[in-house]
Amino acid sequence: MTVIISDDSRAAWGRQLEEELVQMGVRTQQFAADRLRIRPCIACSSCSGRTYGRCVLPDDMQHLYPHIAGCRALVLVSPLLFGSVSHHIKKVMDRMSALGDPRYHYSDGELVKGMRGQGMRYYMLGIGDGPDEAQRRAFCFLHEENRRIMNVEGRAFVLDSRFQQAELTRIAEEIGRG
């Protein structure tokens, strides 16, 4: 299953990407984070201790966790804001710690962590109003840092908000191919 979590507060980009993937025969689920009640992570550390692997905040993130935990690919779709994702998407990212491996590993000379027991691929799609090169680089840098510390494969894409449908199709094809 490919899971799309999007901030559709500006446009239904997540829904559009889902339609592209479904047309290609990729099993896909899409969730609009901006319409869910998700609280910010409070860094209580319970998910890496007392309630290992489980977040104690009782909100809509509890509905997303099983989908993320079992997915083949996770795609975060967000307005590109300040070279980053929106706060709606960052809330989901911050709360994903509950699905991470709390142990430390060695990779390419550095400490990394990882996701628990799954070969998930991880994508981010940022869509901005005429994003300049510096913002594009910052967005891709954030994804690359996420990817390294999660020890997963995947890549980031950046589109202008006036994108052509064919550009979204190409991104869907790359995600669908894996």
Next chain:
Amino acid sequence: MLLERIRLVSGGEMHFLPQEGGFDELVQAMREAGTIIISGPCYINSYPARLLELLEAAARMGGFSGQKLYGIINGGMPYVHTHRHGLYCLQFFAEQNGLLWQGGFVLGGGAMLDGAPLEKHMARRSVVPAFSEFTRHVVEGSQTPDALYENAQNPPGKLVTRVFAWLLSRMVVKRLKEYGHDPTAPSWYLNEQD
């Protein structure tokens, strides 16, 4: 606390990010300031969502006119690159909203996250003077170079990193076992799938 350390030298007001509700009062305080220092922890390679929410709200509300903005981000991994993205966000926020980006300080190694003094940092001999230099830039209102924090924190070597990975994992596993958990068990949420 890193901000308190600066405030002892520079004076000024300290505001805490409200964990719920709106940001009207905080944004108003930012508008009225001549210099703003935003300091926060690193969650998943950048500032936490709630801080991004503040930036989004401040950009919507507007009204900034040349305030000097500095940033501090502090994370657990002993590397600069792991946490640096937070400063990129602040720089774009400043550039797009009429503030003056003056640079920041990235602090890896994590000890300060729990309120420990900077003197407990693993690279204290270089980090403490570098942070004092950063503070001087803030007091003088001058641009602070990235090299200040970059040169103060050398990543541990490969052998030390391997030892760290083993030791830290051992501590994590021990703690999980004390709580009665199996660290190698599949995610609990896999049982909750529809």
